[in-house]
Structure formats: structure tokens, C-alpha cells
Amino acid sequence: MDLDEITGVGGQQEQREQYKAALDAAVASGDVAACKRFVDHVLSDAVPLVLSRTLLMAFAQSLQQLAPDVQQAVASYALERVQPRAVSYEEQVSAIREQLAALYESQEEWSKAAHALAGIDLDSGMRLLDAEYKLGKNIKIAMLYLEDEDAVSAEQYIKKASSLLTACKNEELELQYKTCYARILDSKRRFLEAATRYYELSQVGKRKIGDHEISEEDLEQALQSSIKCAVLAAAGPQRSRMLATLYKDERCTKLPVFPFLEKVYLERILQGSEVESFAQGLQQHQLATLPDGSTVLERSVTEHNLEAASKLYNNIYVVELGALLGVSADKAEKIASGMVGENRLQAIIDQVDGLITFKAAPEPLLQWDRNVAALCQAVNGIVDEAAAKGIRLA
Numbered sequence: 335m336d337l338d339e340i341t342g343v344g345g346q347q348e349q350r351e352q353y354k355a356a357l358d359a360a361v362a363s364g365d366v367a368a369c370k371r372f373v374d375h376v377l378s379d380a381v382p383l384v385l386s387r388t389l390l391m392a393f394a395q396s397l398q399q400l401a402p403d404v405q406q407a408v409a410s411y412a413l414e415r416v417q418p419r420a421v422s423y424e425e426q427v428s429a430i431r432e433q434l435a436a437l438y439e440s441q442e443e444w445s446k447a448a449h450a451l452a453g454i455d456l457d458s459g460m461r462l463l464d465a466e467y468k469l470g471k472n473i474k475i476a477m478l479y480l481e482d483e484d485a486v487s488a489e490q491y492i493k494k495a496s497s498l499l500t501a502c503k504n505e506e507l508e509l510q511y512k513t514c515y516a517r518i519l520d521s522k523r524r525f526l527e528a529a530t531r532y533y534e535l536s537q538v539g540k541r542k543i544g545d546h547e548i549s550e551e552d553l554e555q556a557l558q559s560s561i562k563c564a565v566l567a568a569a570g571p572q573r574s575r576m577l578a579t580l581y582k583d584e585r586c587t588k589l590p591v592f593p594f595l596e597k598v599y600l601e602r603i604l605q606g607s608e609v610e611s612f613a614q615g616l617q618q619h620q621l622a623t624l625p626d627g628s629t630v631l632e633r634s635v636t637e638h639n640l641e642a643a644s645k646l647y648n649n650i651y652v653v654e655l656g657a658l659l660g661v662s663a664d665k666a667e668k669i670a671s672g673m674v675g676e677n678r679l680q681a682i683i684d685q686v687d688g689l690i691t692f693k694a695a696p697e698p699l700l701q702w703d704r705n706v707a708a709l710c711q712a713v714n715g716i717v718d719e720a721a722a723k724g725i726r727l728a
Contacts, residue, residue, distance in 0.1 A: 337353075354389070386423075390423060405437055406434070410434070424455060431450045447478050448475045472492070488514070495514075516556075538553065558589060561595050570676070581596065601645050647692060663688070
């Protein structure tokens with residue numbers, strides 16, 4: 335029966351059955367034109383709104399039966415046609431977008447999948463959505479953008495998700511959020527924060543959260559990511575504390591990257607061959623080129639070696655420092671001045687003589703003084719106690 339003829343059929347229940355039969359026929363044929371005609375008719379004034387919503391939802395649920403290319407064409411057409419009246423079809427639009435996103439995801443077109451989901455109005459006043467649904471969708475969109483290395487767009491949606499965490503007690507979504515946020519910090523080269531987040535993930539105690547199984551490999555991967563980010567972080571006291579935490583974690587000793595971590599933690603100068611070996615396990619954004627022409631890894635290693643040199647030398651000429659770091663004297667001076675300005679290196683730079691004089695950080699010395707004083711007090715206590723008991727110490 336023709337779609338226009340169905341409008342003249344008896345009651346609404348009978349019309350619904352006829353329309354569903356027409357939809358099944360259009361889907362079974364796999365004909366794009368037939369599916370588009372159905373969408374056009376359902377959205378026309380000839381079909382009452384209540385019935386139209388029911389039929390459009392049935393259409394959305396039938397999309398997965400179509401071939402991928404047909405499904406994409408028909409779903410995109412339906413979204414385009416319903417757009418002027420989207421407020422009246424929010425639930426149906428969401429269903430179509432979710433199906434379209436699933437299709438794009440299966441084809442590894444991550445940004446298109448994220449864009450399809452992003453079109454769902456999660457803040458609409460026309461329908462009530464619970465916090466868990468909103469949180470899940472924002473996290474999913476962020477994760478899809480991350481697959482295409484779009485950390486900026488991903489961060490936009492993970493920030494929306496963060497405001498919903500307190501209203502949702504779903505542990506699985508919370509784990510997804512933490513994983514996604516750590517990856518965003520990593521992608522945006524906020525390595526110290528990323529290292530902390532990855533380390534927290536590596537310490538998850540439960541082995542099953544919701545439907546998600548957490549394996550030892552997952553925890554090991556998070557721990558390795560934490561080490562990589564800690565190494566790549568800007569040299570300084572905070573990085574040193576993070577490296578100390580990782581170095582003292584017994585799990586790290588079993589990892590292939592541990593020898594490199596040990597040299598970094600002990601502030602030893604890193605050799606080129608060691609750096610090249612470490613670089614093989616890094617991701618593309620961790621090897622990105624910076625405005626000065628160096629890579630993220632090269633900058634990190636140079637700053638580390640400069641800090642290591644400050645422990646070996648009281649002072650050093652800028653020219654010699656450049657040779658030690660494998661960079662020009664001007665670049666060595668620029669890096670050193672930057673670290674001094676950010677209070678990440680205790681040193682004085684004499685630009686006239688081209689000499690850098692390193693200063694010992696006051697905090698370790700104060701701690702050393704306190705340790706010596708505590709030891710002296712303990713010895714005095716032993717001597718006094720021995721004297722009280724009549725014991726003479728030689």
C-alpha cells in the first residue's frame with residue numbers, strides 16, 4: 335500500500351501497523367530512495383505528531399539492518415530533514431545519532447562518530463536525562479576525539495563530564511573518566527599531572543568494576559605510562575618526587591623501562607643510545623617537535639642532564655655545558671636561564687665570563703642538619719642513660 339493511502343486507513347492503530355509494514359519493506363529492500371520517502375512522509379503534516387514519533391523511533395531502531403553505506407546515507411538524511419523540528423523529536427534524534435556514531439566507530443572514523451554523538455542535546459529542558467546518561471555520553475565523545483589525537487575537543491567534553499561525577503556513583507564510568515582525563519593530560523603534554531593520574535590508575539584495587547575486567551596488563555600499562563610521562567616532565571622538585579615514588583614501587587623493577595627510570599631518578603647523565611631505546615616506546619605526541627626545533631623527549635633529556643651536571647660540578651663554562659648536553663652554548667645558556675627563572679635549578683649565570691655556578695638547594699642541607707642534630711641527641715640520650723645505670727663508656 336502506498337504511504338499516502340495509509341493516511342486514509344481507519345484508526346491510528348491500524349495506520350501504525352500499515353506504516354511499520356511499509357518500513358519493514360523499505361528496509362528489507364535496502365533502497366535508499368524508499369527509506370528517504372518513508373522519512374519524508376513520516377515527518378509531513380499528514381502524520382500526527384504522536385504517531386510520527388513512534389514511527390521515527392522504529393525507523394532509528396531498524397537502521398542497523400541496512401548496509402553500512404545505505405545506513406549512513408539514510409541516517410544523515412533523516413537528521414537533516416528532522417533538524418527544523420528537532421525539539422519535537424529529541425529522543426528519536428538521539429537514537430539515530432547513536433546508531434550513526436556506532437557505524438562511524440566501526441569504520442574507525444573517530445571524529446565523525448564523536449561529532450554525531452555531540453549533536454545530542456544533553457541539556458534540553460524538553461526531556462529529563464539522568465546524570466549517568468549525560469556522564470557516559472560526554473566521556474564517550476571525549477574518548478572518540480582522543481582516538482584522532484584531538485585533545486582540545488576531548489578536553490571540552492571531559493570538563494563537562496567532571497561536573498557530573500558527584501551526581502553519579504557509577505564506578506565503571508568513573509574509571510573511564512580517570513583514564514580519559516589522564517590521556518588528555520598526556521596528549522596536551524602536561525606530563526607531570528598525567529604521570530600522577532596514570533599512577534593512581536595503576537593502583538586500582540578491584541579487578542572487576544561493573545562489566546569491565548581489569549587485568550594485570552592494564553595496571554602494568556598504566557604504570558609504564560606513568561613512568562614515561564614522569565621522564566618527559568619538566569625537570570624540577572615535583573618531577574623528582576614523582577620519580578622517587580615510581581622508583582620505590584616494587585612493581586617498576588619488573589618493567590623493561592626500569593634501568594632508564596633508575597638513571598633518571600639517580601640523576602645520572604643519560605647517553606644517546608639509552609635515549610633512543612627509550613624513545614621507541616613513546617607515542618607520536620610524546621615525540622612532537624617544539625617551536626625551537628627540538629622534540630619533547632630531547633628537551634626533557636637536556637633539562638635532566640643539566641640538572642645531573644649541577645650535581646657533578648660546582649661550576650662549568652657555558653661552552654663546556656653545551657658540549658656536555660649536545661647542544662650549542664647559546665641554547666645551553668637559554669635552557670639554564672629558563673630553569674633558574676622557574677626555580678627548577680639553583681644556579682647563578684655569569685654572562686660576561688660565560689660561567690654557570692651551581693648552588694646546593696637549601697632544603698636538603700637543612701634536612702641534613704636536622705638529621706645530624708637528631709643523631710647527636712640520640713647519642714647523648716644513650717650516654718646519659720648509661721651513666722645513670724653506672725655504666726662507663728670508653
